[in-house]
Amino acid sequence: xxxxxxxGLEIHIELNCPTKLFCDCPNRPGDEPNRNTCPxxxxxxxxIPRLSQAALEKAALLCLGLGAEIQPRNAFDQKxxxxxxxxxxxxxxxxxxxxxxxxxxxxxxxxxxLKRARIHHxxxxxxxxxxxxxxxxxxxxxxxxxxRAGVPLVEIVTEPDFSTPHEAIxxxxxxxxxxxxxxxxxxSMENGTMRVDANxxxxxxxxxxxxxxxxxxxxxxxxxxxxxxxHEIGRQSASVQAGEAVTLHTRLWDPDKKVTLPMRAKFEGxxxxxxxxxxxxxxxxxxxxxxxxxxxxxxxxAARFVAQYGLSGEEAAFLSSDPDTAGFFEALTAxxxxxxxxxxxxxxxxxxxxxxxxxxxHNAPVTPGRFAALLRMLSQDQINANAAREVLxxxxxxxxxxxxxxxxxxxxxxxxxxALGALIDKVVDAEAAAVADLRNGQGKxxxxxxxxxxxxxxxxxxxxxxxxxxxxxxxxxx
Amino acid sequence: MDSPFFYRNPAAxxxxxxxxAGSKIAVQPNLSxxxxxxxxxxxxLADFKALEDATIVKRxxxxxxxxxxxxxxxxxxxxxxxxxxxxAIRSQAADAELVLDLMGESRLAAIRAAxxxxxxxxxxxxxxxxxxxxxxxxxxxxxxETPATIRELLKAVAGQDCLDxxxxxxxxxxxxxxxIDPPKTTIGVVAEAQSGLTAEQEALFRSSLDQLKQAGFxxxxxxxPEFSLFSLVHRxxxxxxxxxxxxxxxxxxxxxxxxxxxxxxxxxxxxxAAAFGPLLKSYLLQGALFQFERYEAYENACRIRARxxxxxxxxxxxxxxxxxxxxxxxxxxxxxxxxxxxxxFAWTLFANxxxxxxxxxxxxxxxxxxxxxxxxxxxxxxxxLALGEHLVNLHPRxx
Numbered sequence: 001x002x003x004x005x006x007x008g009l010e011i012h013i014e015l016n017c018p019t020k021l022f023c024d025c026p027n028r029p030g031d032e033p034n035r036n037t038c039p040x041x042x043x044x045x046x047x048i049p050r051l052s053q054a055a056l057e058k059a060a061l062l063c064l065g066l067g068a069e070i071q072p073r074n075a076f077d078q079k080x081x082x083x084x085x086x087x088x089x090x091x092x093x094x095x096x097x098x099x100x101x102x103x104x105x106x107x108x109x110x111x112x113x114l115k116r117a118r119i120h121h122x123x124x125x126x127x128x129x130x131x132x133x134x135x136x137x138x139x140x141x142x143x144x145x146x147x148r149a150g151v152p153l154v155e156i157v158t159e160p161d162f163s164t165p166h167e168a169i170x171x172x173x174x175x176x177x178x179x180x181x182x183x184x185x186x187x188s189m190e191n192g193t194m195r196v197d198a199n200x201x202x203x204x205x206x207x208x209x210x211x212x213x214x215x216x217x218x219x220x221x222x223x224x225x226x227x228x229x230x231h232e233i234g235r236q237s238a239s240v241q242a243g244e245a246v247t248l249h250t251r252l253w254d255p256d257k258k259v260t261l262p263m264r265a266k267f268e269g270x271x272x273x274x275x276x277x278x279x280x281x282x283x284x285x286x287x288x289x290x291x292x293x294x295x296x297x298x299x300x301x302a303a304r305f306v307a308q309y310g311l312s313g314e315e316a317a318f319l320s321s322d323p324d325t326a327g328f329f330e331a332l333t334a335x336x337x338x339x340x341x342x343x344x345x346x347x348x349x350x351x352x353x354x355x356x357x358x359x360x361x362h363n364a365p366v367t368p369g370r371f372a373a374l375l376r377m378l379s380q381d382q383i384n385a386n387a388a389r390e391v392l393x394x395x396x397x398x399x400x401x402x403x404x405x406x407x408x409x410x411x412x413x414x415x416x417x418x419a420l421g422a423l424i425d426k427v428v429d430a431e432a433a434a435v436a437d438l439r440n441g442q443g444k445x446x447x448x449x450x451x452x453x454x455x456x457x458x459x460x461x462x463x464x465x466x467x468x469x470x471x472x473x474x475x476x477x478x
Numbered sequence: 479m480d481s482p483f484f485y486r487n488p489a490a491x492x493x494x495x496x497x498x499a500g501s502k503i504a505v506q507p508n509l510s511x512x513x514x515x516x517x518x519x520x521x522x523l524a525d526f527k528a529l530e531d532a533t534i535v536k537r538x539x540x541x542x543x544x545x546x547x548x549x550x551x552x553x554x555x556x557x558x559x560x561x562x563x564x565x566a567i568r569s570q571a572a573d574a575e576l577v578l579d580l581m582g583e584s585r586l587a588a589i590r591a592a593x594x595x596x597x598x599x600x601x602x603x604x605x606x607x608x609x610x611x612x613x614x615x616x617x618x619x620x621x622x623e624t625p626a627t628i629r630e631l632l633k634a635v636a637g638q639d640c641l642d643x644x645x646x647x648x649x650x651x652x653x654x655x656x657x658i659d660p661p662k663t664t665i666g667v668v669a670e671a672q673s674g675l676t677a678e679q680e681a682l683f684r685s686s687l688d689q690l691k692q693a694g695f696x697x698x699x700x701x702x703p704e705f706s707l708f709s710l711v712h713r714x715x716x717x718x719x720x721x722x723x724x725x726x727x728x729x730x731x732x733x734x735x736x737x738x739x740x741x742x743x744x745x746x747x748x749x750x751a752a753a754f755g756p757l758l759k760s761y762l763l764q765g766a767l768f769q770f771e772r773y774e775a776y777e778n779a780c781r782i783r784a785r786x787x788x789x790x791x792x793x794x795x796x797x798x799x800x801x802x803x804x805x806x807x808x809x810x811x812x813x814x815x816x817x818x819x820x821x822x823f824a825w826t827l828f829a830n831x832x833x834x835x836x837x838x839x840x841x842x843x844x845x846x847x848x849x850x851x852x853x854x855x856x857x858x859x860x861x862x863l864a865l866g867e868h869l870v871n872l873h874p875r876x877x
Contacts, residue, residue: 039529043726045518045609046510046532050643078722080769084742089725142742270769272722272776275614276605276644 002205003237006213007168007198007229008160011175012153013185014127014193015058021126021152022049022092022277029130029148041150043088049277051076055124055152056280058184059099060290062154063122065182065297066175068103070287075279076124077271084144085128093125095271097279099154105178106299107170117171118159127151154184160199160210165226165233172196172222177298177321189221196225201246202236211246216260218252228253232260301326309339319343324361325351328368335372338379345375349392357396366395374402381462387411415462417469420453423461424470427452428477439478446470482562482569485515486547496542498634503538504572506563507548508555509618510607511535518609518727519551519560522753526732532607533639534576534618541634546572553758554611554724555580557819564591564621574622574631580612581712581819582826584619585838589806589849592840594866596620596628599856600833601646603632604639612716613644613723615830625837625866629653632859648857656864660694663865665852666797667697670705674824675803683803685847690801693872700793700800707782708828709820714768714779715831720758721765729753757814764816783831790832794855799865802828804838804851825851835859837866842873 020027023040039047060070075097078090104118129149133142156175162168176187176194187194201213216232219225231253236246251260296304298320305316305326320326325346332342350371354364374395378388383406391405406412414420428435431452437445453466484507491502505511508518510528517523535545550562555578564587566572577584579597588595597619610616618635620628633653638645667687672680691697729735729749736748754762768776794800807822820827829836836853850869854862 044529045516045523045526045727045732046528046607048606048642048644050641080722080725082725082728082746084746087726087728087731089728090722270773272718272769273780275719275723278644 001241003202003233003240004205004207005163005229005233005236006160006201006203006210007162007164008213009156009158009162009168009171010197010199011156011158011172012195012197013062013156013179013187015055015062015152015154016183016185016193017052017054017058017152019052019054020150021052021055021124022150025150027151029127029151031147033132033143033145033147035147037146037149042146043149049092049274051277051280052152057290059122059124059152059154060282060287061182061293062179062184063100063103064287064291064294065178065184066103066105066119066122066156068100068119068122070100070282070290071097072282072284072287073097073279074099074123074282076274076277078274079125079269079271081269083128084142085131085149087129087144091126091128092274092277093155093271094123096273098123099280105171105174107167107174109170110164110166115161115167117161117167120157120159122154122156125153125155127153160201165229168198168229169222169226172225173321174298176222181295181297181323183295183323189219189224192220196222198225198229198232200229200232200236202233202240211240212248214246214248214260215250216253217250217263218254220255224253224255227255227258228260231258235260295323298326305329309333309343311339311343315343315347318347322361328361328371331368332372332375335368335376337372337375341375341379345371349389353392353396364396365399366392370395370402377402377406381413381415381464382406383411383413384459384463386459387413410458410460412460413462414457414460415465417465420457420461420466420469421473423453423456424466424473427456428470428473435474435477438474446474449474482549482565483547483571484550487514487545491544491546494539494542494544496540497630498538499542501543501573501631502546502571503543503631504546504566504575505535505548506551506555506575506577508551508578508609509535509548509576510609511545511548514548516548516609517732519553519555520727520733520754520758522724522727522729522733522750523609524729524733528607530607533604533641534635535607537635538631543631543634549575551578552583553755554609554720554727555583555616556611556720556758556761557581557814557822558583558586558590559757559814561587563587564593564595567591567593567621567623574620574627577619577621578608578610578616579619579830580610580616581716581823581830582836583823584621585804585826585836585851586806586823587619588621588838588840589804591621592849593621593623594625594628594840594870595838596625596632596863597829597836598632598636599835599859601644601648602636602651602835602857602859604635604642604645606639606642609727611720611724612830613719615712615716615719617830617833624870625839625863626655628837629655629860629863629867632863636859651857651860653860653863655867656861658865658868660868661696663695663799664698664797665690665695666700666793666800668700668702668705668793668800668802670702671802671825671828673706675805679803679805679848682848683805686841686850687801689847690850690869693869697801698797700796702789702793704782704786704789705828708786708831709824711779711783711786712827712831713764713816713820714776715783717761717765718768718776719765721762721769724754724758724762727753755814757816757819760816786828787832790828790834791855794834794853794858799852799854799858799862802826802836802851802853804849829853832856835862837862839866839869845873 025036077095079093080090098121100122130145199213201211250263301320302316434445510532516528552561563577585595739745840849
């Protein structure tokens, strides 16, 4: 029997606002344990949660960026369960009246066909504390770090619109790009600011009803999400084939063994409206104001790049997938750099160099202004491409202007016809054999001669002019 | 347990200034006073000491009042079992007491101590630092000898608190003394609120109404056919909220952890099981049942609550205030049962369901009638206290 998979995703995203969701503690979960705490996020008796305006705005921007409809009336519920990372006994989450409903992202399936993945809803919730398990002497102990407790999260719940790991991966990449665009989160699965759970079920191909789903957690990269889904589809298909029933439960992805392992029965506790956090009522004006703050989103920007700069669709999509990259590119063109050159040097030279140094484009020492100054020298033939690559690497070491580095290293190209003519005369005299080859119709010798001239100039000669002058010289003597 | 105090402030009162200078105020250990034990009457919080002052406490201090201590209270202030509220005023150890009112505790404590007891409008007084149980029903009640004292206290503590977002954006209340002109003042009497009274209680209530008539007020008979639903709504919504919000009062962090557990899960379960007393435990279990198994009943109760609120608002808009029987329906000294507790508060809990203010006035000494319970529309607190002042001044207590 052939099976098809039905996959839905639940994505938790940590918002990057300065404070926690319900108090003024810094939103920095990575600090020294239990530094960023107060009676509210420690959930002490008598404390009252106070919803952060900044978090609400970041969450609303994120929803609008995904095309979801902000709900003018939304509210927090108490999601009841107990675990040592939630000593309060309930998590504040929006179960009944979420912040936004609907929306979606266009993705391409394996065959390159466009497909819309719909979002069911987006809600806000507070993160729970972090448990650290250690051994003290021979006794296992568990410690609780409350720095993460109360950190603002949004959860994006999709419709079960995916049928392959590829589609899920495409969706997550596009989602990450869009959320980064609106500036609500860095969305790093590696750093835990984006966490993905996948709900997966299989059914005979073409069937209409859905089978029991299994939830898979603990993937810490987008690639792992794909691997885990692929494994789970295989596992469930085999077990249905063997006539076994699939039960509703949660499984953990083991990245080393590349398998999913059962964790626990899925627990769905009750949710009651929280009587203390007031219902959030958002006016049409407020929502419109948020919408006006939305930046140009990736798809729109890519289309504009094609129209405005004559880039290919692929190039435009690449540049606009990340707001920093797109912004950098546009800053280069504003400096007068030709779009193709800007695109090419950004993609093949600068971005790899930044990645290698584990830096970020937005705060790297190579600013658009410095990079543009370098590319301008290249386009004006003041330096050649090799020298430009060399200078780029040196731009990371300090704040000198590129021209100063070019001069200090003696990279400036020699384009003076007189100086180059003298070099050419010398090379032609010295390489009589090659000249003879040319005379005998062996074209290869031309390249050899250019190489010798370049070598004689210490790599500084402008190759274009060398070729031109050498051509004239040979014409004259042959 | 001779003293009504659970904790006495060891610090001598400073020589403060302000409208409440010289007033001694007793709180309960469910109101946070920095450094004071705050167990809210429960083993689950046995070792908890408050980290900071509740907003109410801060404002009382700013107004010059001194806090003399915390009195013994029922577990989480639910009902009056173990509560000694009112006694500190009777023994003149305090001029006023703050008593959390979840279903009428401040008013019933006032009946017992023969003092005035007032539950302010919901949202009028900050709840920051209040270790409560039923967030949407409870309000910090005030006990004192006279409505005038209560008004002065309320002036000091009422109003917006930038740390309590749950307070509605109400305009500040006018709590200045007001003149009452009885012939122009209509007092509504809700017929259904008298059902369930014994013949004796009914007779006492009738004679209270006669007193009002004699004082020149015009009485208006009114009907609220669903009055009996208040109790049911309070019981369902209250228990569900309690069950959920009591999650944070886990004996694991603040109270004694149960010994002999095999793992943390078992330790957690055993500690919680040992932490709560029988009455509260049955209340929490009832709330958990509605949460997990009968959620639709909870949703219905919320809908009925909204309906009752509208009906009560309509009645309140037709009169200057409403009068209700002031009855302590205590069931005697049997085992603590939820049904008995709800029976005891049957004539007070309506105001917790609706969030309206309610004032208990004790009868004059040697009077043949009972005290009165007055209630008004939400935020009519100033008018209600002025009316109380007027009525108390008709029969000065001559103390």
